[in-house]
Every structure is written in structure tokens, then in C-alpha cells.
Amino acid sequence: MSWVLLRGLTREARHWGTLPERLAHTLETDKVVTLDLPGNGVFHAQRSPASAHRMVDFARHQLQSQGVPPPWQLLAMSLGGMVAADWAQRYPREVARLVLINTSMRPFSTLTERLRPASWPQLATLAARWQDAPWAERAIHRLTCQETALREADIAAWVHIRQTAPVSLANAGRQLAAAARFSCAPQAPPCPVLVLSSSADRLVDPRCSQRLAAAWQASHQVHPWAGHDLPHDDAGWVCGRIAHWLART
Secondary structure (H helix, E strand, C coil): CEEEEECCCCCCHHHHCCHHHHHHHHHCCCCEEEECCCCCHHHCCCCCCCCHHHHHHHHHHHHHHHCCCCCEEEEEECHHHHHHHHHHHHCHHHEEEEEEECCCCECCCCHHHHCCHHHHHHHHHHHHCCCCHHHHHHHHHHHHCCCCCCHHHHHHHHHHHHHHCCCCHHHHHHHHHHHHHCECCCCCCCCCEEEEEECCCCCCCCHHHHHHHHHHCCEEEEECCCCCCHHHHCHHHHHHHHHHHHHHC
16 A cells, blocks of 8 residues: 655645655555645645645545545644644545544634744744745744754745745635635544654644644654654654554554
């Protein structure tokens, strides 16, 4: 079975960094597929839908067109996690396993937990300066990352991504609206679920993951120091937690 990776708000496959290769190495598989949501990455020129439901349908069509057969194992973070959760609930026969990283969703969390109020002024400034790629990517790094040893290299890489596949401010707004509106069914999907979260997430309150895991009786692992972009901060930890979980399920 293939592992299918979905990133979050305004991010694309290249923002996974080394994680896809490290995951393939750790799990000893060559079946790791990274997908872009509409409005991001290779689909940056498309209009982002303002609903997670339509993003699911888009992602399913991508896999079908690429000849990647179900069932799939979904690894997704943030907005991608909402898409993956909806996917597993609406099409349970297609999803064999589900790994959710620093995501949030109604009915388990409130608005101010799903997007911490302390980040609102920063996000407003980010929107105002969206066309200033170096400034914007530095702001995103500051908001989402705790690991800063390679910060300048990260920002240079992210600026290049933005220059080669720019996400419009309008698409960013539609993706934010889709995230804000998303509400999943309260019952857990039938597949095994692993929830990973970061104790130092400055964007999404870690209690969102705690409540989701408790409601779904899912396995939950908490990273002690990482920020919202957990795969960036500690890809090795993510891969290790997944491998340990797989060995027990």
C-alpha cells in the first residue's frame, strides 16, 4: 500500500523537506506519494476550493489518474489533516491507516484553540505583506518552526518554492476559510489512527490533538519541543513514531 502525504495551508509537496525520503527509508518502502492541493504546488494556478470535501475529491482524482490503487495510508498535517480525516470518514474502504499531525477540527475544538489568538496579528501582517516573499517566508518560519539551525537555508528554499509556484493571496484566503469551516463527523473512521502533535505549537493549540485522539480513542504522541511544522523540526521523530505505531497495529 502507498503512503500518501498531504501538507497544510498554502504549502506543497516540496515543503515536506526530507520527510518523504526518510519515511521511505524508515519503513523500507518505495511507495510514498506527495500530493498538492488545488491552489498549491503544481496546481498553484488553479482556484482553491473553500471546502475540504472538494479537496478530498481532487486528491482522490490525482491518485486515480496516477494509477495509484487504494487502499491508501494517509499522512497529513494541519489543513491536510482535515482533508485526510474527511477522506477516511467519507470513503472508509480507501483509507487503511491515518496519521494526523498538528491538525484541528470541529466539533472537538473551538475557534480560538484551532487558531491561537496570539497568532492573529502576525497572520494579518503576513496577509498585508504576502507579495514580499522573503519577508513572508521568514514570518512563516518564525510562526511555525522551533528548529532554527538551518533557518537561512530553509527561507531561501521556501522563497524559491514561492517564486516557482506562487500561491495567490485569494487562494490562501479560500484555504483558510475551508479550514475554519471544516467539521468532521464525531465518530472515528474505521481505520487505525495515529495523532502526532507538538507541545510548542504557536499556531494551533495542542489540546486540539489531545481532544481528537481522546474522542476517537486513537494513539497519540506528543513531541516535547517542536513547533507547528513538526516534520520540519524533527522528521526523524515523526518517522520513528510512525514505525513504532505500525509495529503495534
